Amino acid sequence: MLNCKDVVVKFGGVRGLDGVSLTFERGISGLVGPNGAGKTTMLNVLSGFVSPSSGRVEFDGLDLLSMNPTGRARWGLRRTFQQEQSVDSLTVWENLLVAAENLGSRPADARQIADLVGLTELDRPVPLLSMLERRLLELGRTIMGRPRILLLDEPVAGLPEAESLMFAPLIERICEEFSLTVVLVDHDMDFVTRACSNIAVLDFGRLIAYGDCVSVLSDPAVEAAYLGVSNES
Amino acid sequence: MKGLKVMWESRAKSGLTIGLLAGGLWALAIPMAVDDYWLRLLTTSVIYVVVAAGVGLLFSRLGIVSLNQIALMGVGGWIFLRLSYWLDAVPSMLIMCLAGLATMGIGVLIGLPSLRLSGLSLAVVTLMFAAFAEIVFTSIGFPTGNNGWRGEPAPGETSVPIPSPAFAESNTGLWFYVVITTTVMLLLLWVFLTGRWGRAWAAIKQSEPGAVSIGIHVTSSKVTALAVVSFTTGVSGALLAVPTGSLVSQSFSAISSVILFAVVLIGGAFSLVGAVLAGLLFVALPPALEALVARIPVVLELLGPTFTNLIYVAFGIGLIQSLIASPRGIAGDLAGVGVRLRRAQRWPLDPSDAVFAFIVLVVPPLSLALLDLSLAVYVVAAIWISLWLVHPLRTLWPSRSPRGIALIGIAVGLLIGALGFLAGPWVCLLAALLVVVSVNFLRKRLARRLVKMDEELASEGIHAQL
Amino acid sequence: MIAGLALGALYALSGVGLVLLYRATGVLNLAYGAVGALCALVGWELNQSRGLPLELGILITILLTVTANVLYGVLVAPLMAHRSAVVQATGTLGLALACLGIANWYWTDKARALRLPTDALRFEVLGVVISSTQVLAVLLVLVVAAVATWLLRVTRWGTNMRALAADRELTSLLGVSVRKIEALAWGLSGILAGVSAVLLASLTLFSAGWLTFLVIPALAAALVGRLRSLWGTVAGGITIGLAESLLAPVSALAQFRSVAPFVIAIAVTVWHARKRTYEMRPSA
Numbered sequence: 001m002l003n004c005k006d007v008v009v010k011f012g013g014v015r016g017l018d019g020v021s022l023t024f025e026r027g028i029s030g031l032v033g034p035n036g037a038g039k040t041t042m043l044n045v046l047s048g049f050v051s052p053s054s055g056r057v058e059f060d061g062l063d064l065l066s067m068n069p070t071g072r073a074r075w076g077l078r079r080t081f082q083q084e085q086s087v088d089s090l091t092v093w094e095n096l097l098v099a100a101e102n103l104g105s106r107p108a109d110a111r112q113i114a115d116l117v118g119l120t121e122l123d124r125p126v127p128l129l130s131m132l133e134r135r136l137l138e139l140g141r142t143i144m145g146r147p148r149i150l151l152l153d154e155p156v157a158g159l160p161e162a163e164s165l166m167f168a169p170l171i172e173r174i175c176e177e178f179s180l181t182v183v184l185v186d187h188d189m190d191f192v193t194r195a196c197s198n199i200a201v202l203d204f205g206r207l208i209a210y211g212d213c214v215s216v217l218s219d220p221a222v223e224a225a226y227l228g229v230s231n232e233s
Numbered sequence: 234m235k236g237l238k239v240m241w242e243s244r245a246k247s248g249l250t251i252g253l254l255a256g257g258l259w260a261l262a263i264p265m266a267v268d269d270y271w272l273r274l275l276t277t278s279v280i281y282v283v284v285a286a287g288v289g290l291l292f293s294r295l296g297i298v299s300l301n302q303i304a305l306m307g308v309g310g311w312i313f314l315r316l317s318y319w320l321d322a323v324p325s326m327l328i329m330c331l332a333g334l335a336t337m338g339i340g341v342l343i344g345l346p347s348l349r350l351s352g353l354s355l356a357v358v359t360l361m362f363a364a365f366a367e368i369v370f371t372s373i374g375f376p377t378g379n380n381g382w383r384g385e386p387a388p389g390e391t392s393v394p395i396p397s398p399a400f401a402e403s404n405t406g407l408w409f410y411v412v413i414t415t416t417v418m419l420l421l422l423w424v425f426l427t428g429r430w431g432r433a434w435a436a437i438k439q440s441e442p443g444a445v446s447i448g449i450h451v452t453s454s455k456v457t458a459l460a461v462v463s464f465t466t467g468v469s470g471a472l473l474a475v476p477t478g479s480l481v482s483q484s485f486s487a488i489s490s491v492i493l494f495a496v497v498l499i500g501g502a503f504s505l506v507g508a509v510l511a512g513l514l515f516v517a518l519p520p521a522l523e524a525l526v527a528r529i530p531v532v533l534e535l536l537g538p539t540f541t542n543l544i545y546v547a548f549g550i551g552l553i554q555s556l557i558a559s560p561r562g563i564a565g566d567l568a569g570v571g572v573r574l575r576r577a578q579r580w581p582l583d584p585s586d587a588v589f590a591f592i593v594l595v596v597p598p599l600s601l602a603l604l605d606l607s608l609a610v611y612v613v614a615a616i617w618i619s620l621w622l623v624h625p626l627r628t629l630w631p632s633r634s635p636r637g638i639a640l641i642g643i644a645v646g647l648l649i650g651a652l653g654f655l656a657g658p659w660v661c662l663l664a665a666l667l668v669v670v671s672v673n674f675l676r677k678r679l680a681r682r683l684v685k686m687d688e689e690l691a692s693e694g695i696h697a698q699l
Numbered sequence: 700m701i702a703g704l705a706l707g708a709l710y711a712l713s714g715v716g717l718v719l720l721y722r723a724t725g726v727l728n729l730a731y732g733a734v735g736a737l738c739a740l741v742g743w744e745l746n747q748s749r750g751l752p753l754e755l756g757i758l759i760t761i762l763l764t765v766t767a768n769v770l771y772g773v774l775v776a777p778l779m780a781h782r783s784a785v786v787q788a789t790g791t792l793g794l795a796l797a798c799l800g801i802a803n804w805y806w807t808d809k810a811r812a813l814r815l816p817t818d819a820l821r822f823e824v825l826g827v828v829i830s831s832t833q834v835l836a837v838l839l840v841l842v843v844a845a846v847a848t849w850l851l852r853v854t855r856w857g858t859n860m861r862a863l864a865a866d867r868e869l870t871s872l873l874g875v876s877v878r879k880i881e882a883l884a885w886g887l888s889g890i891l892a893g894v895s896a897v898l899l900a901s902l903t904l905f906s907a908g909w910l911t912f913l914v915i916p917a918l919a920a921a922l923v924g925r926l927r928s929l930w931g932t933v934a935g936g937i938t939i940g941l942a943e944s945l946l947a948p949v950s951a952l953a954q955f956r957s958v959a960p961f962v963i964a965i966a967v968t969v970w971h972a973r974k975r976t977y978e979m980r981p982s983a
């Protein structure tokens with residue numbers, strides 16, 4: 001159980017997050033909201049790249065804020081970024097290997113994970129990969145060793161509809177295999193509702209709705225803040 | 234595990250074998266081809282190759298600008314001289330390693346705080362350390378074989394240089410001693426670069442947040458790089474002290490650290506060939522130019538006796554040029570020629586890299602060793618010129634067959650080589666310059682015209698659509 | 700003591716020039732001393748062998764530093780503007796090498812004497828002889844720091860400069876003429892480089908190598924101000940100058956007094972490096 005209490009993040013005068021309190025249960029939860037709502041900032045706080053000016057973040061009673069980002073990653077809090085971060089100068093295999101080496105896993109496990117996410121031809125350099133393969137590689141890199149929490153920042157952005165649809169079952173499978181707490185950020189509502197049981201909605205750094213898909217989708221505040229925007233685009 | 238092995242075999246190992254083979258051939262050929270003066274000079278250049286490789290590794294793999302490597306070399310040399318006096322029963326190889334370790338400690342101590350801040354502060358702090366070390370070296374001097382912690386001769390005493398190992402007495406022996414030690418140091422760098430740490434460095438270079446998110450300690454990875462490089466640099470400093478058993482503080486000025494950085498970028502920070510070029514530029518270019526200009530009184534009269542200072546100007550401009558336009562330096566440009574050749578036309582470099590490597594890396598040392606020196610120089614020149622010409626010629630005549638182009642390139646190269654043999658080096662140099670420059674000029678003009686035509690076509694297309 | 704104060708003031712003056720440029724353009728100019736040295740040598744040469752009056756020579760020196768700086772800032776620096784700060788700083792090392800090469804080629808690294816008319820104007824306060832060059836140095840740095848603070852804080856140019864350093868592309872989209880402002884910053888920092896080179900040449904030693912490494916104490920001063928604060932830089936520069944002059948009478952340490960900048964810079968870096976910050980923008 002990943003617990004955030006009254007998290008406040010200030011960027012100068014701007015409040016990136018304005019007192020957000022949230023609990024993510026084991027399983028896949030969605031975090032949605034229009035552009036600039038503070039979703040990425042939330043993930044940055046959880047993974048330690050941004051220190052909140054006040055608030056608490058705990059996982060099953062363990063204070064996460066006391067660890068630095070590398071420490072959190074090694075402990076099992078993993079994340080992806082909006083821009084995927086695979087290393088262009090290495091091959092697919094070396095990319096998996098470098099993650100395995102630093103997250104306390106063996107090369108044999110890295111090979112299993114390559115199979116799990118469905119990567120083949122591991123000696124290709126990363127620049128030759130398709131967008132889908134890059135996203136798969138990044139996902140594979142985050143689940144080396146012993147993952148506990150997985151934060152995915154728009155994992156299917158830039159993928160065509162058909163490909164992004166096959167991502168949801170994969171995430172579900174991974175979540176079950178490692179019994180993870182997954183936080184899935186996206187603004188594609190279809191994708192999120194397909195994959196998640198619970199959804200949290202942010203707007204201007206505030207939590208405006210939280211609950212199961214049906215209740216959140218029918219929430220008038222959400223409709224006003226978020227769905228209106230998404231339908232336009 | 235299997236994947237790892239496959240990787241290692243396919244990429245790293247072939248590069249290593251070619252490198253070792255070519256390096257070995259060069260190492261054997263050079264003592265046969267040059268006289269004692271130049272052999273000493275080239276020996277020193279080889280020592281600086283390790284330092285250049287370290288600077289290049291830090292910059293190309295981690296974006297770290299370290300401006301104190303020559304100063305660290307001095308530190309290594311200083312410690313080596315002192316230790317060899319105190320521990321005169323210990324083999325000098327071991328003392329070198331100790332000096333390297335001590336240098337490593339100092340290099341890390343300087344770099345650690347600023348590494349945590351930013352790359353800019355590391356550059357600034359290392360530059361300051363270079364200036365600091367220059368002051369310290371000039372005021373306390375380098376130890377000779379005397380007592381006391383500074384080891385300087387007391388008034389009335391004469392200085393006793395540390396005896397060099399028996400193996401390194403003759404110039405040729407020294408050459409092989411240095412070549413072997415540097416090869417070990419370069420292998421050390423190579424092991425780090427292709428191993429676990431190298432992968433972590435690549436991840437950091439790509440993106441620090443990305444690296445952190447897969448559990449990499451950014452600072453300690455960078456410190457590891459700094460430590461390895463400081464170690465090899467310290468050992469090279471010790472190596473510098475081996476031939477004469479003494480060092481002078483002028484070799485370790487602050488500005489020379491800056492110059493070394495410049496030549497590394499000019500030579501090419503990404504590759505060993507670049508490091509070799511950097512070592513040559515740093516050590517052998519000024520005396521080579523001096524020897525050359527001494528033969529042409531007109532130039533000497535024009536530029537005056539202090540003209541070697543003008544090399545700094547060239548290095549400065551070269552540094553800026555490499556930063557802006559050619560991040561892989563001369564070595565990268567050369568490798569680029571090879572890659573383009575292999576991509577654009579299969580002949581004459583098909584079927585594999587081996588042929589290319591053979592032509593570029595093996596034929597020149599072989600001819601240097603086997604042929605008369607003056608003839609060999611022109612053979613080498615002919616090969617290089619042909620290689621340089623093929624690509625520009627090909628863009629000039631895109632319709633010609635690759636084979637024909639390559640033949641033309643080789644013909645022109647041989648012609649220039651022959652011209653040089655018959656009419657002397659200056660004619661050769663001038664002809665080569667003229668041909669390469671004019672072909673490149675024509676090519677650029679052609680490229681510009683093609684772009685213009687493209688644009689015109691495109692705008693016509695738009696008009697047609699409208 | 701007074702000499703240390705004056706020396707420190709000159710370090711501070713150079714440091715202010717560095718910080719000003721860095722804040723406006725994001726370039727840490729490591730060629731700061733070298734350009735000043737070369738131009739001062741040209742001015743000196745004109746004065747000595749062409750018989751130009753000294754004042755004119757100094758004026759030409761300053762004009763030349765401004766020209767050289769602006770040329771680099773307009774022609775070369777923009778080509779690297781999208782790169783990291785350390786690459787941009789490294790680029791200026793190329794300029795430094797080139798300047799030093801020319802200076803050593805034409806003038807060699809021999810030390811020369813540059814006597815300013817203010818040197819002769821000496822007076823005694825409380826038993827200490829002070830030359831008016833020293834007074835000038837101290838006054839100058841105070842005035843310059845005050846004016847520069849005002850410039851950055853209040854004027855439109857200053858606001859634009861600060862915006863520019865924060866985000867070059869965004870600022871140009873806002874309709875600010877990036878080139879013009881950068882040229883201005885380079886020019887202003889060039890004036891300071893010229894003035895401090897001339898004053899330093901007359902107060903201490905006039906040789907190309909020495910003046911080139913003037914950039915070291917200036918950098919240390921700038922680091923004390925974290926490359927941001929002008930008054931921090933002034934304080935840092937004066938501290939370094941004083942430290943150097945306090946070490947001078949201690950004969951065991953006298954020869955090491957030029958290491959003061961390094962020691963202070965290391966101390967400051969260690970102090971600032973206690974906490975690690977993360978650069979969230981993935982590097983290009």
Ligand SMILES: Nc1ncnc2c1ncn2[C@@H]1O[C@H](COP(=O)(O)OP(=O)(O)O)[C@@H](O)[C@H]1O
Nearest residue numbers: 011016033034035036037038039040041042979
């Ligand atoms: N490092 C930063 N500095 C200043 N403002 C920031 C920073 N990171 C994010 N912000 C601001 O915080 C707000 C939330 O951003 P973000 O979390 O990236 O939104 P999104 O929901 O689209 O991921 C935005 O207004 C953004 O401009």
Ligand SMILES: [Mg+2]
Nearest residue numbers: 039040041082
């Ligand atoms: Mg976002």
